[in-house]
Amino acid sequence: MVLAACDIDPPPRAEGTSAPTPEPPEDSALVASVVAALVRARGVLDAAVTAAPDLAARLDPVLVAHAAHLDLLVGAVPESEVPTAEPPSLPSRVPAVLTAVRRSEQRLLREVRTGCLDARSGDLARVLASVAASTSQHAAALADGAAP
Amino acid sequence: MTVLDALQDTLGDEHAALYTYGVLGARTSQAATPALYDALTTGYRRHRARRDRLRVLVEEAGGVPVAAAAAYELDGPLLRVAQVQAEAVATEESSVEVLLALVAQSVGAVREWALAEAIWSATWQLELGGGPRTWPGAPELD
Numbered sequence A: 001m002v003l004a005a006c007d008i009d010p011p012p013r014a015e016g017t018s019a020p021t022p023e024p025p026e027d028s029a030l031v032a033s034v035v036a037a038l039v040r041a042r043g044v045l046d047a048a049v050t051a052a053p054d055l056a057a058r059l060d061p062v063l064v065a066h067a068a069h070l071d072l073l074v075g076a077v078p079e080s081e082v083p084t085a086e087p088p089s090l091p092s093r094v095p096a097v098l099t100a101v102r103r104s105e106q107r108l109l110r111e112v113r114t115g116c117l118d119a120r121s122g123d124l125a126r127v128l129a130s131v132a133a134s135t136s137q138h139a140a141a142l143a144d145g146a147a148p
Numbered sequence B: 001m002t003v004l005d006a007l008q009d010t011l012g013d014e015h016a017a018l019y020t021y022g023v024l025g026a027r028t029s030q031a032a033t034p035a036l037y038d039a040l041t042t043g044y045r046r047h048r049a050r051r052d053r054l055r056v057l058v059e060e061a062g063g064v065p066v067a068a069a070a071a072y073e074l075d076g077p078l079l080r081v082a083q084v085q086a087e088a089v090a091t092e093e094s095s096v097e098v099l100l101a102l103v104a105q106s107v108g109a110v111r112e113w114a115l116a117e118a119i120w121s122a123t124w125q126l127e128l129g130g131g132p133r134t135w136p137g138a139p140e141l142d
Helices: A026-051 A053-076 A094-118 A121-144 B005-027 B034-060 B081-105 B108-127
Strands: none
Touching: A026 A053, A026 A094, A026 A121, A053 A121, A094 B034, A094 B108, A121 B005, A121 B081, A121 B108, B005 B034, B005 B081, B005 B108, B034 B081, B034 B108, B081 B108
């Protein structure tokens, strides 16, 4: 199936359901904006691990999840290129680094939510809803782990 | 599938979730496991409000809200804390999956509501002993 100038496999549909909606070209720009948001968030996570290597084990699951999100979205848009993001400079104190990561993930969550709500393709909206749910889960896990 | 179909599917899933939460709450000691009891109580209230909202949305979409079954099959005896937690997490996982289908079929205010509820159910899994996933509600992408 094709959607938003992208290939994202939708879940199996029951027999007799309506055909998927045609691909709305507007969604290509939307996917690009979400990809850029994910790249920015990845930059913050990479900088966080560099600044506070002790956090690597806690942040690795978030990096792995976002890498999968990026792979799917980038692969869904033919001939798209992954943008680059200037790595932020973070303090080396662990609490400050975690605060920066949490803010970054909350910003990403807002951006993905907006993308989900604006998507013309229902299947793309579903994928972005899952990315938002995953981002929220990881942010909550980081918050739980922050307790002294 | 139409948005009304997705709303009815979600309402049916909420009937089952409420039944499950009721059973899990009855098998959980408030004195022995207060955190789990509180998490189940919060979950029950959230799903009850969600069911009520879905009934309205179904009617607004021109449908007759599906009724709850008399009982639902649960997975195992659910006598131990870990079993209760696992069933509660599975209930929320199911909710996320059904709500994401509603996200796909809807637009505007209904999609926004479904997305907010999906995010809540995904995040609440951590309060119930679950962990973060890469593709909550979309297992075929894992």
